[in-house]
Amino acid sequence: MNPYLAGVILGLVLLLSFYLTGRGLGASGAMKSVVVTTVETVAHTKAEESGFYGKYIANGQNPMNSWLVFQVLGVVVGGFISGAVSGRLSLKTEHSPNITKKRRIVMAILGGALFGFGSQFGRGCTSGAALSGMATLSLAGFVTMVAIFGTAYVFAYFFRKNWI
Amino acid sequence: MGPVIPIYEISQELNFLIAFIIGIGFGFALEQAGFSSSRKLAGMFYGYDTTVLKVFFTAALVAMIGILFLNYFEMLDTSIIYVNEYFINSAIIGGVIMGIGFIVGGFCPGTSVCAAAIGKLDALAYLGGSLLGIFIFGETYPFWIDIYMKNYLGGIKLSTTIGISDGLLVLLVIIAAVIMFWVGEWAEKKFKRPDITKEL
Structure with missing residues (x-):
């Protein structure tokens, strides 16, 4: 696709995100959720006491229950659909x-x-x-x-x- | 009036469904832009392919101008949208480390998810590396906390910092982007690598 056109589509998705949720897009935040969940599963007490992991699991909240995790799952699906449409699916x-x-x-x-x-x-x-x-x-x-x-x-x- | 979800207190289930649908649009746009190829992404730093520059700045401008106009027509309350908080030291240090990661690994987190979705194994390796990097930061957090929290300026705008209106700043960014697009088109001719761009 023409890069300027792809940029316009990406910009409109970003604008829609701001209009609906008041926040933009993200990726690394969802990866952080995966890391926090893993650490919490392996070493619960340690995670609770950590200044970094602790704030995402305080009061029994689940770090995977986050807006960005669902958004990144969407990225996987959207990327796959685009690859399928353009014949770019291959290992x-x-x-x-x-x-x-x-x-x-x-x-x-x-x-x-x-x-x-x-x-x-x-x-x-x-x-x-x-x-x-x-x-x-x-x-x-x-x-x-x-x-x-x-x-x-x-x-x-x-x-x-x-x-x- | 937007932003819709914070104002109308929509249920969490619907909120996550919206996140998923927005993500599909995000992933589709990234993949269509060609961001599922690391050699295409890296091309920006050698001039043979400046797609990253074109897509990134076009998208930023569309969103910037959109937010400005939605606010002007009173369809979006920009006083309650999230403006990234600025910690001088950590923003610069983090950005520099990410920049090295970009030229070494060829992806950023979002593009690696998108490339892994179409079967790129190097993207999958990059994703694994990202999780490792976040884990290392989590484990060494006490060492960084001082510098991580230093020089906090809050959710401050560039326009406020340099004392101009939001509209004028957007105009300046548009002018800068047009000049960069022109340089990008020139670079693609000057540093062209038909052998690389043909296989992408």
Whole structure:
């Protein structure tokens, strides 16, 4: 699809979210729910006492009972429908011919871990902090956006072999 | 008058159904934009494919202008919509770590979910990594709490910070976006990699 048209659709979905719920879109928040649930199941007392996990399970609330968890389940379905419509459904590991499949997987885990860690530090990822934050003109949104994309440009040279 | 759910106190079940439907739209838009391909996403940082720039800024502008107009026509009460809270140190540190994660891993959390949904195994690995990263933050939280909470400015807007109206700020963002789109189109010609873009 033409990227500007895809951007308009994405923007309208984001606007609808603000109109209906008063909040934007998100992704890392749902992943946090998964982590909190896992920790709580394995080590309940520890999770309750933690300053990080504790606030999501206080008063017996279930962290999976959250708006963002259901929204991300929708992303899975929406992505699948789009892939099916455009004939892009296939099991594969996408990587540059300059690197092996194994290296790509290792880099993906490493990059994911950094992004996951950073999303907690920065109170949201590209969706929740940067995109939704910018839509409401929040200073935090603009700063996070510049920090994410600016840093990626600075480090792009060192990782070029992985992509081109 | 919006936002509908906080004002009319809609039931939790309906609220979650709305979340699910909005998510479908979100995932569909991301996948149609081509965000299920890590090499396409990374292309923005080497110039051969600037789809990320075009989609991201178009979407941000549509939502920004939409919120501005809905507020103007009194269809949305912007005083009760969520404006991200700004903690100077953690927003910058978090953003820098995410930026490194982006160029190393090739996805961000939302796009990795979308790519995993169409069968990309590298996206699935990235998702696993994200959970690990969040877990590491949770386990080391006491070490970061001071810097995480430092310099809190509240839900402050950029327009307020620099002392201009919301409308003028949106106009400036539109101008900046048009210039960036023009640079993006130029970069795609200058740094084009037909071998990569053909397989995406």
